[in-house]
Amino acid sequence: MAELKKNTNKNVELKGAKKEDIMSPWKVVKHRLRRNKLAMVGLYTLLFMIILAIFGPIVQKYVFGITMEKIDLYNISAPPSLKHPLGTDEVGRDILTRLMYGGRISLTVGIVAVSISVVIGSIIGGISGYYGGVVDGIIMRLVDIFMCFPFFPLLLMLAAVLSDYKVDPKYRIYFVMIIIGILSWTGLARIVRGQILSLREQEFMQAAEALGLRDRRKIFRHLLPNTFASIIVSATLGIGSAILSESALSYLGLGVTPPYPSWGQMVQVATDYYVMQYEYWKWIPPGVCIFLTVMAINLFGDGLRDALDPKLKR
Amino acid sequence: MIPVLIGVSIIIFLIFQAAPGDALTGMMDPKMSYETKQKLRKQLHLDEPGIIQYKYWVQNVLKGDFGESFYFKQPVGKVMNTYIWNSFYLSLASFILSVLIAIPIGVISATRQYSFMDYFFTVFALIGISMPSFFFGLLLIKWFAVDIKLFPVSGMMTAGSTAVGFAKFKDVMYHMTLPLIVLTLGSVAGLMRYTRSSMLEVIRQDYVRTARAKGLREKVVIYKHALRNALIPVVTIFGMWLPGLFSGAMITEAIFNWPGIGPIELLAVNNRDYPLLMGINMLLAFLTLLGNLIADVTYALVDPRIRLK
Numbered sequence: 001m002a003e004l005k006k007n008t009n010k011n012v013e014l015k016g017a018k019k020e021d022i023m024s025p026w027k028v029v030k031h032r033l034r035r036n037k038l039a040m041v042g043l044y045t046l047l048f049m050i051i052l053a054i055f056g057p058i059v060q061k062y063v064f065g066i067t068m069e070k071i072d073l074y075n076i077s078a079p080p081s082l083k084h085p086l087g088t089d090e091v092g093r094d095i096l097t098r099l100m101y102g103g104r105i106s107l108t109v110g111i112v113a114v115s116i117s118v119v120i121g122s123i124i125g126g127i128s129g130y131y132g133g134v135v136d137g138i139i140m141r142l143v144d145i146f147m148c149f150p151f152f153p154l155l156l157m158l159a160a161v162l163s164d165y166k167v168d169p170k171y172r173i174y175f176v177m178i179i180i181g182i183l184s185w186t187g188l189a190r191i192v193r194g195q196i197l198s199l200r201e202q203e204f205m206q207a208a209e210a211l212g213l214r215d216r217r218k219i220f221r222h223l224l225p226n227t228f229a230s231i232i233v234s235a236t237l238g239i240g241s242a243i244l245s246e247s248a249l250s251y252l253g254l255g256v257t258p259p260y261p262s263w264g265q266m267v268q269v270a271t272d273y274y275v276m277q278y279e280y281w282k283w284i285p286p287g288v289c290i291f292l293t294v295m296a297i298n299l300f301g302d303g304l305r306d307a308l309d310p311k312l313k314r
Numbered sequence: 315m316i317p318v319l320i321g322v323s324i325i326i327f328l329i330f331q332a333a334p335g336d337a338l339t340g341m342m343d344p345k346m347s348y349e350t351k352q353k354l355r356k357q358l359h360l361d362e363p364g365i366i367q368y369k370y371w372v373q374n375v376l377k378g379d380f381g382e383s384f385y386f387k388q389p390v391g392k393v394m395n396t397y398i399w400n401s402f403y404l405s406l407a408s409f410i411l412s413v414l415i416a417i418p419i420g421v422i423s424a425t426r427q428y429s430f431m432d433y434f435f436t437v438f439a440l441i442g443i444s445m446p447s448f449f450f451g452l453l454l455i456k457w458f459a460v461d462i463k464l465f466p467v468s469g470m471m472t473a474g475s476t477a478v479g480f481a482k483f484k485d486v487m488y489h490m491t492l493p494l495i496v497l498t499l500g501s502v503a504g505l506m507r508y509t510r511s512s513m514l515e516v517i518r519q520d521y522v523r524t525a526r527a528k529g530l531r532e533k534v535v536i537y538k539h540a541l542r543n544a545l546i547p548v549v550t551i552f553g554m555w556l557p558g559l560f561s562g563a564m565i566t567e568a569i570f571n572w573p574g575i576g577p578i579e580l581l582a583v584n585n586r587d588y589p590l591l592m593g594i595n596m597l598l599a600f601l602t603l604l605g606n607l608i609a610d611v612t613y614a615l616v617d618p619r620i621r622l623k
Contacts, residue, residue: 145321287449295444
């Protein structure tokens with residue numbers, strides 16, 4: 001309670017600040033975020049995971065000489081030791097190194113899938129909200145159609161079709177990203193459309209009209225930037241759910257396929273009861289990695305939502 | 315609703331068409347002669363262009379005939395009917411449990427916003443959302459079924475059990491416990507966050523202040539006056555749960571080997587049993603639409619203010 005009061009006081013100071021230290025909207029957001037401890041914990045955990053995924057494999061390769069495929073024949077299914085901090089898998093590959101590579105893949109899948117869905121969602125939402133009328137009607141029916149698909153069964157079906165065409169595992173990762181992205185833009189499109197419907201009635205749009213700007217410029221330069229706050233929030237949370245979808249898909253053997261590791265795929269070995277009971281180092285670390293990363297993203301995204309919400313002035 | 319359903323059926327059909335092989339590849343005997351194959355193709359209208367095939371498919375679906383499952387060698391409708399109820403029992407139990415847990419927690423979080431309890435439940439909710447269900451399920455199996463052998467590893471009933479009545483119910487509940495925990499952890503989170511934000515909006519309203527000014531006890535203000543209005547948006551999301559009740563949690567069911575629709579669908583995916591997959595997806599899409607409709611209707615029912623519009 002004491003802390004709460006302190007916070008309120010700070011906020012009063014913030015509001016009644018002198019003219020010279022007026023804060024820009026982004027600074028206010030940063031300030032609010034910094035005060036949210038949970039969000040900061042999320043941010044630092046996420047940064048840690050990203051750094052580990054980017055630099056971890058490089059360090060392993062050039063300092064310890066261990067790569068993703070390197071097989072240590074003397075240590076097959078070995079428990080954690082000094083040489084292999086997280087043990088080795090059934091063919092003697094170092095789990096820690098594979099975990100780092102898996103992180104690269106899982107995080108990339110999350111980020112690229114969400115980028116795809118953000119691009120599609122904001123363009124479609126923008127067009128739908130700006131033009132309204134028949135265009136809006138048709139697009140929104142299309143969104144309804146996409147929304148009433150059961151997301152995961154459809155994902156499975158598409159992934160299965162992918163397997164039938166025997167796509168090279170190297171390119172399969174990209175297809176997985178594209179499929180997840182294409183299946184998840186609808187929520188964002190609805191949010192963007194709703195906001196643009198009200199934004200386009202505002203006075204600055206009359207000014208844009210008076211200036212004779214082209215529709216494209218009006219949508220992309222004047223309307224969409226005003227919806228950035230909700231786009232950022234839903235994109236952040238979207239990365240978390242994209243990682244979860246990818247890991248579930250890979251766990252079922254329909255996502256990222258060997259030789260490329262992904263966290264979900266690494267947990268797969270636990271379907272063997274012997275591994276589950278006695279060789280915990282093979283499947284618990286990747287599971288914990290998925291959980292920690294998604295949790296960090298959700299904590300940060302939740303804090304971001306609070307920080308970006310103009311209604312929420314505590 | 316109808317145009318959306320038509321759109322859904324077209325997309326499902328297109329995915330099916332995009333898959334290599336056709337309805338025959340899955341069911342034919344490799345020893346079948348070329349002539350018989352052609353004859354069968356003709357019989358099933360597979361020699362005709364996609365749009366005609368779509369017409370035949372829709373006609374059959376409207377008659378309730380989803381075709382024959384390759385894997386089970388049975389009509390799709392029959393297969394779905396056998397397994398969907400097992401999913402329904404599990405999901406219904408999880409639904410009831412989540413409502414019982416989530417709504418009180420949501421109210422406590424809202425009435426004591428920014429307190430320790432609120433942070434605790436917020437973190438708990440985020441854990442529920444962030445936990446991959448397959449990993450959590452495996453952990454529970456390791457801890458409770460393999461390590462201390464408190465619960466069974468998988469299945470719905472003890473193998474060979476002939477128990478009936480209450481004994482059967484007890485056996486099913488015993489097997490249901492672990493999957494129920496996994497499912498409930500995932501759904502409590504969303505419902506709790508929803509209740510919390512809806513409650514936060516309501517307790518700031520004037521009539522709540524009036525109720526307090528009238529001298530009502532805090533309990534009555536919150537649970538009788540505020541909660542009723544706060545639950546309006548929550549009740550409507552129950553409608554959206556309808557497809558979820560039948561689609562089952564595919565992964566959770568698969569991990570615990572629960573004989574629901576989830577493992578069947580996985581089996582169908584792995585065996586490329588397209589008629590079954592199309593049937594399940596079509597049913598789920600229909601239930602989703604029905605759920606949305608129910609949500610709209612309940613909204614008008616529980617909130618008289620909506621009806622005026």
